[in-house]
Amino acid sequence: MTRSIAWQDGAIEAVDQCALPHEYRTLRLSTVDEVIDAIQRLAIRGAPAIGVAGALAVALSARAHTRDGVCDEIAVRTEARRIADARPTAVNLSWAVRRVVDKLGGGADAVLAEAVAILVEDEERNRAAAGEAAKLVRRLCGPEPLRLLTHCNTGRLATVAWGTALGAIRLLAGEGHVTEVLFGETRPLLQGARLTAWELAEAGIPHRMLVDSAGPAALAAGMVDCVLVGADRVCANGDVANKIGTYSLALAAARAGVPFVVVAPESTLDTTLRSGADIVIEERAPAEVTAFGGVEVAPPGTGVFNPAFDVTPAELVTAVVTESGVFRPTGTAEERAS
Numbered sequence: 001m002t003r004s005i006a007w008q009d010g011a012i013e014a015v016d017q018c019a020l021p022h023e024y025r026t027l028r029l030s031t032v033d034e035v036i037d038a039i040q041r042l043a044i045r046g047a048p049a050i051g052v053a054g055a056l057a058v059a060l061s062a063r064a065h066t067r068d069g070v071c072d073e074i075a076v077r078t079e080a081r082r083i084a085d086a087r088p089t090a091v092n093l094s095w096a097v098r099r100v101v102d103k104l105g106g107g108a109d110a111v112l113a114e115a116v117a118i119l120v121e122d123e124e125r126n127r128a129a130a131g132e133a134a135k136l137v138r139r140l141c142g143p144e145p146l147r148l149l150t151h152c153n154t155g156r157l158a159t160v161a162w163g164t165a166l167g168a169i170r171l172l173a174g175e176g177h178v179t180e181v182l183f184g185e186t187r188p189l190l191q192g193a194r195l196t197a198w199e200l201a202e203a204g205i206p207h208r209m210l211v212d213s214a215g216p217a218a219l220a221a222g223m224v225d226c227v228l229v230g231a232d233r234v235c236a237n238g239d240v241a242n243k244i245g246t247y248s249l250a251l252a253a254a255r256a257g258v259p260f261v262v263v264a265p266e267s268t269l270d271t272t273l274r275s276g277a278d279i280v281i282e283e284r285a286p287a288e289v290t291a292f293g294g295v296e297v298a299p300p301g302t303g304v305f306n307p308a309f310d311v312t313p314a315e316l317v318t319a320v321v322t323e324s325g326v327f328r329p330t331g332t333a334e335e336r337a338s
């Protein structure tokens with residue numbers, strides 16, 4: 001499967017996710033600032049993908065700050081902090097940056113080798129997580145072809161390749177287990193409408209798009225057999241931060257008695273955080289909401305609340321599935337519900 005990001009001739013090459021679905025083009029990024037910009041405007045997006053981009057950006061920094069074979073570690077660490085801070089919610093970014101910074105003692109080549117290792121592992125780990133999730137869904141829902149609901153984009157674009165929740169859907173569809181995939185458009189940046197629609201069409205998987213607020217209605221109408229979503233950070237107690245709109249799907253799934261399965265690599269687990277109350281939720285620019293397709297739709301000066309993510313409490317999550325299988329939250333049932 002084609003990779004969404006690569007290290008090529010001393011620079012990062014990545015699919016420009018802002019251009020899809022109407023244009024498939026590649027960005028070539030050769031400076032830390034170019035990578036930070038690409039992450040912040042979601043040209044590169046998706047928790048695993050931004051982790052890999054962050055790691056490769058540190059490799060760019062280490063190469064730029066190496067003279068006569070000596071790497072200026074202080075300068076690189078300073079830039080690494082800027083890279084890790086590019087977006088606050090997905091733990092994969094800070095996790096990947098920390099992992100490659102730990103290799104600074106071996107110089108720029110060691111940093112690059114670790115970043116490339118993270119890239120290669122990402123594809124393997126997400127394919128394994130998708131496989132574990134597909135097995136669980138079949139166990140939970142039986143052998144009949146399924147009507148699945150997903151949110152945002154968790155496919156090969158959001159990872160190095162294959163995907164997490166959408167990777168599991170891809171596997172289930174390949175085995176003939178999928179009747180239809182419903183997915184939310186994912187306002188305001190339309191990752192569903194632009195990217196998930198593109199991936200499902202490319203894979204030949206039957207699909208229909210919803211406005212985000214129709215997801216709970218589809219669940220209430222009995223149109224869904226299982227919900228599969230990704231994650232940006234999973235806490236020790238099993239609380240899950242994911243794209244805004246995930247929480248309302250989890251509430252509706254619980255009421256409808258439909259399994260709600262989260263699929264993510266272990267790099268998305270953050271057991272240093274006790275619960276979702278500790279997660280920093282990225283708030284983005286009001287203009288993303290007040291304009292649509294470049295046209296102002298709200299009166300000038302309209303106030304906006306634009307969180308990019310929400311937190312789904314563990315008690316609404318049927319299972320968090322990683323490459324190692326079902327994640328076992330720590331803490332008592334009371335702590336998990338807190």
Ligand SMILES: CSC[C@H]1O[C@H](OP(=O)(O)O)[C@H](O)[C@@H]1O
Nearest residue numbers: 045046047154158230231242243
């Ligand atoms: C496998 S991608 C995980 C996660 O990342 C997305 O957020 P964004 O598009 O803002 O980068 C979304 O929450 C996905 O579920």
